[in-house]
Amino acid sequence: MLADTEHGLTGKEIGDLLVRLAMADPLPGATKRDRLTEAFVARQNKDGSAKRIITFIVHAMEPVRYRDRPELFTLRQDRLNERLAFVGLHVNDKGQVARGAQAQTLDEATRIATSIRDELQRRRTHPEVLRYCSTEVLKRSRFHACLEATKSIFDRLRTLTGAPGDGAALVDAALALGKSGTQMLAINTLQTQTEKDEQSGLANLIKGLGGLYRNPTAHDPRLSRSVTDEELLEVLTMVSMVHRRLNEARRDGDVN
Secondary structure, three states: OOOOOOOOOOHHHHHHHHHHOOOOOOOOOOOHHHHHHHHHHHHHHHHOOOHHHHHHHHHHOOHHHHOOOHHHHHHHHHHHHHHHHHHOEEEOOOOOEEEOOOOOOHHHHHHHHOOHHHHHHHOOOOHHHHHHHHHHHHOOOHHHHHHHHHHHHHHHHHHHHOOOOOHHHHHHHHOOOOOOOOOOEEOOOOOOHHHHHHHHHHHHHHHHHHHHHHHHHHHOOHHHOOOOHHHHHHHHHHHHHHHHHHHOOEEHHHOO
8 A cells, every 4th residue: 555556655755764764775766566565575584574664664654744634644544454454463543553453354354444434435335425525534534524425415406406505495495395396306206105205205304414414513613523433424324325316316397
């Protein structure tokens, strides 16, 4: 992960760390992956142990290096832990390499190292959810992840309908079944009572999510609002389901 093309260390960062730790750089002109591999192999052969490799990881994962991009720390931490799990190690939140559960299989390694982001991907969370709150998830800002996720539903309704407004008024305009049948979107044909109940149920669910998470989260101080990892997963999974139902939505004039 530290030599990953997109999210890994830069070539300069690798070179600086190797110099800082007095490690040889046998292939300075090679790809980052080959360069780092050769440097690790050379040092391990010299020392007869992997201690200096662990030291390299610790220096690369110093939290101060990520003060402007805390989400990058989490991303690298997750990927490293999925590999270190096979030798019973993990990178903790202080950037230190510590003892942990040892994995014997790929499934065990994934389970040991699984983060919220990984679990969301495993659940095939709707792209709109991840587009709105992936940074907050990586920063482990559960407070703001709930806020951004629920906001994504209201933005989606505005995009689908072109309607202004927000909150319950927007939901009513877009989905609610009024006496005159003035809703703008339909998630089914609305021909049976069951289909009408589904439509009303989705509208009420969206209002409920706004009331439970969007409104209180937007107004309460951060320290008075506690959201666990489990609750965050449940909220984002529910928001994902709403987006999938909206995938099926058609403008009312197109229903029949």
